[in-house]
Amino acid sequence: MRGDTVLGIADAVRKGERKAVDVLDEVLDAIATDNERLNAFVYVDADLARRAAEAVDAAVARGDDPGPLAGVPFGVKDLEDCAGMPTSHGSLLFVERGPVAEDAVHVARLRAAGAVPVGKTAAPEFGTLSFTKTKAFGVTRNPWNTERTPGGSSGGTAAAVAAGIIPFGTASDGGGSTRIPGGFTGLFGFKASFGRIPNPHPDDSLTTSLGALTTTVADSARHLDVAAGPHDADRMSLPPAGISYEEIIQSLDVAGLRVRWSVDLGFAAVDPEVAAVTEAAAHELIAAAKLTDVGGEVVLTDPVRTWLSAGSLDLWQTIEPDMWPRGADDVTLYVRRSLEASESHTLPKYARALQRKQQLVRDCARIFDEVDVLLCPTTAVPAFPAGGPPPSLIDGRELESPAMATPFTMLANLCWNPAASVPAGLSHDGLPIGLQIIAPRHRDDIVLRLSRIFEQAQPWPRVVGA
Numbered sequence: 001m002r003g004d005t006v007l008g009i010a011d012a013v014r015k016g017e018r019k020a021v022d023v024l025d026e027v028l029d030a031i032a033t034d035n036e037r038l039n040a041f042v043y044v045d046a047d048l049a050r051r052a053a054e055a056v057d058a059a060v061a062r063g064d065d066p067g068p069l070a071g072v073p074f075g076v077k078d079l080e081d082c083a084g085m086p087t088s089h090g091s092l093l094f095v096e097r098g099p100v101a102e103d104a105v106h107v108a109r110l111r112a113a114g115a116v117p118v119g120k121t122a123a124p125e126f127g128t129l130s131f132t133k134t135k136a137f138g139v140t141r142n143p144w145n146t147e148r149t150p151g152g153s154s155g156g157t158a159a160a161v162a163a164g165i166i167p168f169g170t171a172s173d174g175g176g177s178t179r180i181p182g183g184f185t186g187l188f189g190f191k192a193s194f195g196r197i198p199n200p201h202p203d204d205s206l207t208t209s210l211g212a213l214t215t216t217v218a219d220s221a222r223h224l225d226v227a228a229g230p231h232d233a234d235r236m237s238l239p240p241a242g243i244s245y246e247e248i249i250q251s252l253d254v255a256g257l258r259v260r261w262s263v264d265l266g267f268a269a270v271d272p273e274v275a276a277v278t279e280a281a282a283h284e285l286i287a288a289a290k291l292t293d294v295g296g297e298v299v300l301t302d303p304v305r306t307w308l309s310a311g312s313l314d315l316w317q318t319i320e321p322d323m324w325p326r327g328a329d330d331v332t333l334y335v336r337r338s339l340e341a342s343e344s345h346t347l348p349k350y351a352r353a354l355q356r357k358q359q360l361v362r363d364c365a366r367i368f369d370e371v372d373v374l375l376c377p378t379t380a381v382p383a384f385p386a387g388g389p390p391p392s393l394i395d396g397r398e399l400e401s402p403a404m405a406t407p408f409t410m411l412a413n414l415c416w417n418p419a420a421s422v423p424a425g426l427s428h429d430g431l432p433i434g435l436q437i438i439a440p441r442h443r444d445d446i447v448l449r450l451s452r453i454f455e456q457a458q459p460w461p462r463v464v465g466a
Contacts, residue, residue, distance in 0.1 A: 004167055006222060010071065013070040013072075014065060020056040020071030021054060024050060024116060027165065028049075031044055031165055038143060038165075040160035041118075042137045043085055048085070049116050049118040053116050056070050056071045066114035067112065067113035067114035073166050074212075075119055075160050075170070077170045078122060078123045079172060080210070081100045083101060085117070087100050088137075089126050089127075090126065091134070092331070105198050106197055106199070110170070110226060120156075121156030121157040121169050122140040125332045126318050128153065128315070130153075130390060131387070132155025133387050140155045141386045142184060143163035143185070144185060144431055145431060148383035149184065149386045152180065154178050154181045154189075157171050158171075158181030158189075162215075170212055171189070172208055173191040174203055174413055175207060178191050179436060180406050182434055183378035184382070184434075187214065188214050188420065188422060189420060189421040190448065192209050192211055193418045194236070194441075196238050196418075197224070197237075200231065203314035203317060205314055206236075207410075208413070211224075216462065221245040241445075249451075249452040254290075258370070258371045259292065259294065261286075262298040263275050266300055267407070268380055268407040270395070271380060274380060274381060274433055277426075277433045278376070280424075285375070288453050289450055289454075300364070301356055306356045306360050306410070309353035315338055315339055360411070360414055360415065364417065374439075375437060376435075376436050376438070377433075378409065378435060379433075380408065381394060390405035409436065418443060420448070421434035422460075423435075435454075
């Protein structure tokens with residue numbers, strides 16, 4: 001099964017050419033073989049998965065269509081609920097709790113489409129880091145080089161998909177948590193427009209979009225067709241797009257769209273090798289898609305400072321009232337410092353953070369008045385050591401914050417734009433490097449279509465060793 005696509009598995013199961021239980025057995029064997037070295041899964045429920053796979057096979061035997069994700073095994077990021085499995089949020093504060101009773105809306109839609117959940121994938125505590133390491137479960141490793149991180153916070157999903165253990169897994173992206181792991185592990189990491197996939201429990205900073213990590217653009221398009229659409233429990237969920245993303249990746253006319261390439265978004269330090277690889281990839285995409293390069297500078301209110309000033313709000317929403325300060329010794333150092341620093345925040349300080357965010361929204365709107373597409377590196381560096389921390393120097397330049405190793409993804413979260421990381425090439429030591437594609441709000445179709453064009457022009461290895 002290793003290397004099989006979501007579409008390949010689902011279409012074969014729907015036609016009766018493969019059994020969902022056989023596909024599941026291959027995945028469980030892969031987990032048994034590879035998970036000890038990668039630590040991608042923190043919980044596996046073979047019995048629950050087998051019941052789901054058997055139900056898919058029974059539907060096919062009856063002549064019913066189990067759905068567009070029929071029999072496709074997937075991992076659920078351990079920040080999202082899957083009925084019958086625990087949700088630990090990567091934290092000792094939650095790790096002893098039992099299974100949850102209900103699916104998150106996103107997971108429920110995947111299961112209704114025939115997908116088979118096999119377990120929970122690792123995430124840093126409360127999704128707070130760009131690498132995946134917790135007190136609860138230890139360090140998750142990149143299958144391209146197990147001394148390096150697969151990124152965060154969707155690091156477990158990224159490791160499992162890149163290793164070919166599962167064909168896809170759920171992800172979420174509040175500051176780059178889908179695209180950073182995509183960039184670090186050579187996967188397609190797509191963040192939809194805010195609200196495209198409903199999230200009844202949005203973070204207070206209003207930056208998180210739910211999604212998936214896949215090996216192909218078509219797999220992500222099918223996932224979005226299944227997962228997107230409004231839900232009454234999420235008042236910010238978007239109405240139906242009225243299109244099939246799986247079809248639009250082949251047909252949308254993008255020739256002539258205005259594009260701007262920026263190596264640094266006007267404010268960040270970038271590893272020279274990352275700069276060279278992503279610039280070459282950007283020019284490849286511009287030529288293949290027949291885009292109009294309008295040039296020009298990018299001027300932004302610093303997205304990193306803006307994002308960091310609001311991030312602690314999400315922690316206070318996730319933890320329960322009796323967990324702090326009682327659980328101070330159980331949380332990671334980053335979470336502890338964030339909570340300590342923010343528990344005395346004043347309303348004026350919060351208002352200033354909102355003002356910075358609104359200025360950034362205006363900056364972004366100005367850019368997309370001038371262009372239809374913005375291209376930049378996904379991250380400023382290739383994958384760094386698995387246990388962190390991120391580098392403090394880039395090309396001899398001292399970084400103000402560890403977040404400056406991954407400074408380019410936050411813009412799309414703060415301003416609600418769709419964005420994706422596509423595999424642009426490899427570093428000299430064989431580590432994936434990602435190119436980021438950003439489009440105006442609600443134009444998910446542009447990002448997906450351009451990603452598909454790039455995938456055809458410069459195919460990438462879909463799993464490690466392929």
